[in-house]
Amino acid sequence: MRQNVLKIYLSDAEWDHVVGMAESVSMPMSGFARTFLVTQKPPRPKASGVTVEAVAALNRCGAFLNQFARVACRSQTLSPAEIREVTAAREHLLAIAEQLTGDRP
Structure with missing residues (x-):
């Protein structure tokens, strides 16, 4: 179970950019951010060429x-x-x- 919280502040532009990145791979923001921070690579879509x-x-x-x-x-x-x-x-x-x-x- 995850118990630790990381709180960051983003500008509107930064927020929109991160939301767009998460949506592009159909992931929730928390999962996208966690994967990106831990692996230092943006997650890839599970299915390429289709949604x-x-x-x-x-x-x-x-x-x-x-x-x-x-x-x-x-x-x-x-x-x-x-x-x-x-x-x-x-x-x-x-x-x-x-x-x-x-x-x-």
């Missing part, structure tokens, strides 16, 4: 699809054709993820 929000949305879609498929298979409420459609949708999401990250699970 972090897009990757998070894709992850949520994939998680929902996996949960849906598991429940449907357990309860056997989907027809074989519907299961094939869910599987195809999952494969499509994995293809998009591969384009975003360059690898496939």
